[in-house]
Amino acid sequence: MAIRGNVSTIRCDNGTNFVGANNELSKQIELSSGKVKDYLLENRIEFKFNTPEASHQGGVWERMIRSVRAVLNGMALKYNRRLTAQTLRTAFYEAANIVNSRPLTATNINDPEEMVITPNHLLTRKTTLLPALPPGIFGNDEIYGRKQWRMAQQFAQDFWNAWKADYLQQLTIRQKWTTIQRNVKVGDVVIIKDEPTPRNQWKIGIITNLVKGADDLVRKVDVRLGNSHLDRNGKPTSPTTCLRRPIQKIIVLIQA
Template sequence: MTRRTRGGAADSKRWALLFTCMSTRAVHIELIESMSTDSFINALRRFFSVRGPAKLLRSDRGTNFVGASKELRINTDDTLIRKYLQEKGCSWVFNPPHASHMGGSWERLIGVARRILDAMLLQTGSVRLTHEVLSTFMAEVMAIINARPLVSVSTDPDMPAVLTPSMLLTQKMSAVSAPPGNFDTAQLFGKQWKQVQCLADTFWKRWKGEYLSTLQSRRKWTQDKPNVKEGDVVLLKDSQAHRNEWPMGLVVKTFPSSDKRVRKVEVRIVKDGTAKVFLRPVTEIVVLLAES
């Protein structure tokens, strides 16, 4: 991160603290300036002020998390943090050692987001990000992650809706849309708000590819899998979809091959009140709710 000084500009380091809710699966990211108790308490206070107080905090005891907790002094032996949590009626629970699988619900989100951010920031190493740009970009990352589909909730086959963490947090059906315009890599050296949008679009494209692959695993075909059927609610892998848009559809027709396998289907989607039917291969859809 770059900060302006009287003599020009100076580089300084920032850390990101990621919270994920076990109930709504929402994500909240806070930037901290140092790995100290004071910075952590300030970040925790900001989190509680925005999202409300939490009664239980959980974290892993993997070697990397234990090392980070020692650096941050996030443990029950730290009297300052223990006193602060007790005053807020909050408790901290660590998973057993060597049991990273017990934190799978947050490990997956942290892992995917961190891999994308690491790759992006390495590619943009020559671009200096100010604290304002970095904090705005983290807010865009939160919006993208919280707009991901959790489960299909609509009972109307003509207008399938999707439940997202953002919907549970804001009580609003629509997600935050991207501003109009094409934000390519040339915008990284332009105005700061366009710089943020370019980074957000890059994260969105990578996140969509990483997250969709986790919704539909493709292991070796040692066992027969059921075909896609008419009436299945599916998610379309649309490369032209704008940021935070997850096109949902209903399978209205299937086309079995000579071996009785369905490899292409017709999907009906409703956008802006208009119904459209698209022919898509099964590799371009993800079944969210089977008809049966």
């Protein structure tokens, strides 16, 4: 609340700290009287608890916590005792920004004014967000240097590389090969998996062509990236970038 501002509802599991906080706040409200009590009742935070022993009811946020924790656990040995408290806090802010910059949905990829919706838009309530680009190139040897800010940036870069791969795999529905799943279709909005992409930047496009194999399953696709140079009729005034990629390198964001 100190960072994001007041909230009206907190959804959580039945952890003792959450249940205790709810009981403590309720007790303090009962001890108040008159206008103070009325004010607190009108502006209090509502706790909504999951059913006990039903952690799956918080699957949306629990899965994200697991994803971030798995990446941080893998990085713990590399950065063990190398970051100061201030540097670690900066690195965690960078990691939080990366997670909250993930695309949730897309509207018109050709219109630069219509940004891809991310959690940061909901948290900051800003319609236009500039990507937090890394201020330089940082190698794996930064953790042995003396400059803490460069170490924090290397931490953020390592987090981006590991978390991006884990997040994109979450979007891909994994089934046994014996089960036929939906083929991608022309008009699907997709994210392109691209290793050299700077952090917090996602290549998003629309499938324009399909290439099927002998089994009639889509194996390759042509993806048209967004083009912000449009005339009044919505037609591009500059060449549009089209990429051919295997289906293993695309993640469906919105189905046609």
